[in-house]
Amino acid sequence: MISQAQQHTISIEAQDRPATVERLLRVIRHRGYRLCRMAVESSQEDERIALSVTVASDKPVVLLQNQLSKLVDVSSVEITSAETNPLRISA
Amino acid sequence: MTGADLVVQTLANLGVKTIFGYPGGAIMPVYDAIHRGDVDHILCRNEQGAALAAVGFARACNDVGVCLATSGPGATNLITGLADAMLDSVPVVAITGQVASPLIGTDAFQEVDVLGLSLSVTKHSFLVEDASELQATLEEAFVLAKSGRPGPVLVDIPKDIQVASLLGGPASAEAEPAELIEEVALEQAVELIRNATQPILYVGGGVGMAGPAAVAELRNFADQAGIPSIVTLKGIGTLEDSRDLHLGMVGMHGTKAANLMVQESDLLIVAGARFDDRVTGKLDTFAPNASVVHFDIDHCEIGKLRHAHVGLLGDLTDGLKRLGEKLAEQSGADLTAWQQRAVTEKTNHQWRYDKPGESIYAPKLLKQLSDQLPEDSVVACDVGQHQMWVAQHMSFTQPYNHLSSGGLGTMGFGLPAAIGAQYSRPNACVVNVTGDGSFMMNVQELGTIRRYGLPVKILLLDNERLGMVRQWQQLFFEGRFSETILSDNPEFVTLASAFGIAGRTITRDDEIEQGLSDLVNSTGSYLLHVRIDAEENVWPLVPPGAANQQMMETAE
Ligand SMILES: Cc1ncc(C[n+]2csc(CCOP(=O)(O)OP(=O)(O)O)c2C)c(N)n1
Numbered sequence: 001m002i003s004q005a006q007q008h009t010i011s012i013e014a015q016d017r018p019a020t021v022e023r024l025l026r027v028i029r030h031r032g033y034r035l036c037r038m039a040v041e042s043s044q045e046d047e048r049i050a051l052s053v054t055v056a057s058d059k060p061v062v063l064l065q066n067q068l069s070k071l072v073d074v075s076s077v078e079i080t081s082a083e084t085n086p087l088r089i090s091a
Numbered sequence: 092m093t094g095a096d097l098v099v100q101t102l103a104n105l106g107v108k109t110i111f112g113y114p115g116g117a118i119m120p121v122y123d124a125i126h127r128g129d130v131d132h133i134l135c136r137n138e139q140g141a142a143l144a145a146v147g148f149a150r151a152c153n154d155v156g157v158c159l160a161t162s163g164p165g166a167t168n169l170i171t172g173l174a175d176a177m178l179d180s181v182p183v184v185a186i187t188g189q190v191a192s193p194l195i196g197t198d199a200f201q202e203v204d205v206l207g208l209s210l211s212v213t214k215h216s217f218l219v220e221d222a223s224e225l226q227a228t229l230e231e232a233f234v235l236a237k238s239g240r241p242g243p244v245l246v247d248i249p250k251d252i253q254v255a256s257l258l259g260g261p262a263s264a265e266a267e268p269a270e271l272i273e274e275v276a277l278e279q280a281v282e283l284i285r286n287a288t289q290p291i292l293y294v295g296g297g298v299g300m301a302g303p304a305a306v307a308e309l310r311n312f313a314d315q316a317g318i319p320s321i322v323t324l325k326g327i328g329t330l331e332d333s334r335d336l337h338l339g340m341v342g343m344h345g346t347k348a349a350n351l352m353v354q355e356s357d358l359l360i361v362a363g364a365r366f367d368d369r370v371t372g373k374l375d376t377f378a379p380n381a382s383v384v385h386f387d388i389d390h391c392e393i394g395k396l397r398h399a400h401v402g403l404l405g406d407l408t409d410g411l412k413r414l415g416e417k418l419a420e421q422s423g424a425d426l427t428a429w430q431q432r433a434v435t436e437k438t439n440h441q442w443r444y445d446k447p448g449e450s451i452y453a454p455k456l457l458k459q460l461s462d463q464l465p466e467d468s469v470v471a472c473d474v475g476q477h478q479m480w481v482a483q484h485m486s487f488t489q490p491y492n493h494l495s496s497g498g499l500g501t502m503g504f505g506l507p508a509a510i511g512a513q514y515s516r517p518n519a520c521v522v523n524v525t526g527d528g529s530f531m532m533n534v535q536e537l538g539t540i541r542r543y544g545l546p547v548k549i550l551l552l553d554n555e556r557l558g559m560v561r562q563w564q565q566l567f568f569e570g571r572f573s574e575t576i577l578s579d580n581p582e583f584v585t586l587a588s589a590f591g592i593a594g595r596t597i598t599r600d601d602e603i604e605q606g607l608s609d610l611v612n613s614t615g616s617y618l619l620h621v622r623i624d625a626e627e628n629v630w631p632l633v634p635p636g637a638a639n640q641q642m643m644e645t646a647e
Pocket of ligand 1: 529530556
């Protein structure tokens with residue numbers, strides 16, 4: 001099956017606690033999104049971490065945004081860009 | 092004081108009176124502090140039992156349950172209980188000991204990465220890295236467990252922090268108040284409700300979790316709006332079965348009336364429910380013509396599986412009240428025909444208990460038990476056919492009285508959950524309804540009943556089968572009964588007696604009355620072992636992949 005899998009880039013800001021990045025990655029995988037690109041920047045002084053992740057899925061990205069923003073350490077989740085790429089998804 | 096003393100003192104300051112746990116190396120300082128502290132510790136006989144007791148405690152009183160375990164195997168044994176709390180949104184705080192900070196990451200004795208392990212089964216989890224953060228972390232764990240959509244929170248405490256020398260202070264952990272539902276959203280909901288001619292109120296476990304005031308408000312709303320209602324497994328007790336327009340449980344083993352009517356509805360007013368697959372059957376055939384107005388505290392649930400025309404995010408009690416007030420301002424569509432339909436369907440599809448023969452028909456026995464139990468009793472069941480029969484044939488007047496593992500379907504839930512409930516509701520009659528498979532999953536908790544002399548009642552429905560799996564094998568696997576025959580069960584009454592628990596076996600219909608009376612009236616714990624027909628099935632059944640109106644009612 002060929003479906004129009006959207007790629008979305010999401011900016012996430014969070015408190016930098018043990019397991020923060022693992023939590024985010026787990027939610028992305030478990031909720032059905034494929035990680036395409038990721039950049040992480042953490043600053044030691046203010047214990048903040050900023051991530052930019054590009055994900056692909058045929059599910060609406062807002063569902064992922066909701067799940068990520070529910071995480072306790074996360075302070076903001078913004079969808080910064082979207083592009084449509086044909087992605088092969090086997091059912 | 093030590094970090095361990097601070098743990099116990101903080102728990103006491105937060106109002107915790109009872110915790111469930113099991114000691115071991117990496118948590119020994121905390122156990123030492125318990126020995127001299129002000130919190131009652133209940134020793135369960137497996138950490139899974141402790142976690143599920145905390146769940147039962149929490150669910151029966153709608154407050155936080157607490158469990159405690161050591162590192163490594165202690166923590167891994169907790170996991171099933173935390174997953175249960177996660178899937179049923181139960182406020183639980185779990186505290187685990189961890190190897191000392193310098194040893195973390197060295198594969199030390201009984202070291203498991205519990206923080207990593209916790210990620211998918213908790214709402215949040217902490218590894219305390221600095222002794223100065225210990226108290227604040229514990230307080231935050233309680234706030235998180237009970238705020239918004241409740242859930243389990245784990246605090247992993249390395250041993251060096253437990254023995255560190257610390258100063259404690261007064262502790263507090265108030266749940267964050269829910270935000271109020273937006274006015275515009277309520278206006279939109281009112282519009283849809285006024286125009287609906289076949290509305291259904293679809294009620295889940297979230298209403299009970301929002302508290303007794305939300306339950307009362309929902310009942311007012313149902314009365315005032317005259318809208319026929321259905322409940323999920325976890326919504327049972329939120330609306331009383333005695334209401335004319337209440338159709339009972341919806342879904343895989345729901346009532347015929349509920350499943351037929353929901354499919355025909357033109358508007359679903361969803362309160363604290365989440366379109367679980369056990370409720371909807373094949374999702375895209377569920378209530379196909381209905382618009383959706385969805386109340387929830389968790390924004391992730393709105394639109395997750397079914398598009399909501401109006402999402403009502405926030406405080407349910409206040410929202411229902413305001414919705415009711417707005418509806419009262421102007422009358423809506425005439426619901427008389429739809430209400431009449433509800434009454435007719437409910438009457439036409441009442442349960443029947445007139446099964447011929449001498450053997451014991453479990454649904455009838457449960458109906459009789461339900462009629463005999465005092466009003467504020469708690470029933471904690473296990474998982475399987477007996478669980479569905481409890482849901483179908485027993486009546487509950489509060490959601491806090493029916494403890495059933497809904498989301499995770501955890502066999503072995505019932506006995507420890509009943510123990511937990513007996514602590515949060517010490518004056519209530521607490522009954523564990525179990526099956527011969529489930530009972531053996533946490534049978535060690537009979538030791539907890541014996542140790543504390545708890546009056547927990549056990550009703551064991553013995554079909555010598557893993558009945559629910561056997562039913563599916565009969566219906567969907569051409570009768571290949573792979574590993575579901577338990578004809579080699581132990582002598583259950585003898586087993587109970589080894590723990591000082593009285594009991595008897597009944598096998599015939601004419602023994603039910605005396606058996607139930609012995610169970611309900613015993614002053615201490617009691618096991619009523621009931622032999623039932625191995626071939627009995629739970630009906631109706633919405634088969635996998637079918638729509639809710641396509642219920643099977645026999646095996647033919
Ligand atoms: C921990 C766990 N393992 C397996 C299952 C799958 N399962 C669901 S119901 C069931 C049979 C339960 O048998 P029993 O407790 O005797 O109850 P009955 O269905 O006979 O009433 C099984 C094995 C489960 N729900 N939980």
